[in-house]
Amino acid sequence: PAISVSNSLAGRLPGVVIVQTSGEPGNDESNISIRGTNTLGNNQPLIVIDGIPDRDGGIGRINPDDIANISVL
Numbered sequence: 001p002a003i004s005v006s007n008s009l010a011g012r013l014p015g016v017v018i019v020q021t022s023g024e025p026g027n028d029e030s031n032i033s034i035r036g037t038n039t040l041g042n043n044q045p046l047i048v049i050d051g052i053p054d055r056d057g058g059i060g061r062i063n064p065d066d067i068a069n070i071s072v073l
Contacts (some may be wrong), residue, residue, distance in 0.1 A: 002064040006030040013072055027029065028060035033073075035062075046073040 002008035006028055010018045019031045033043040047054045048071040049062065 004028040005059040005062055005064050005070070006032065006069065008061075008064055009070070009072070016072060030060065032072075047071070048073065 003018050006018050006020065007014065008053050009032070015034055015036075017037055019037075021029045021031055032045060032047070033039075034045045035042070035043050047059060049059065
């Protein structure tokens with residue numbers, strides 16, 4: 001079982017960088033970027049959770065046990 005969605009993605013997706021922005025227990029706010037952190041242009045991926053695009057960056061509020069499928073585009 002994963003502790004958080006971002007922790008479950010970390011290290012599994014080539015080219016995806018996940019940086020946790022808070023050290024607070026229970027706070028899973030993370031910056032997720034593709035193609036590295038110093039790329040020009042938009043480096044924010046589109047994350048689709050169970051067929052629903054996550055456009056507001058709210059994956060930290062989702063229980064990882066409630067997710068059947070995640071796609072990072």
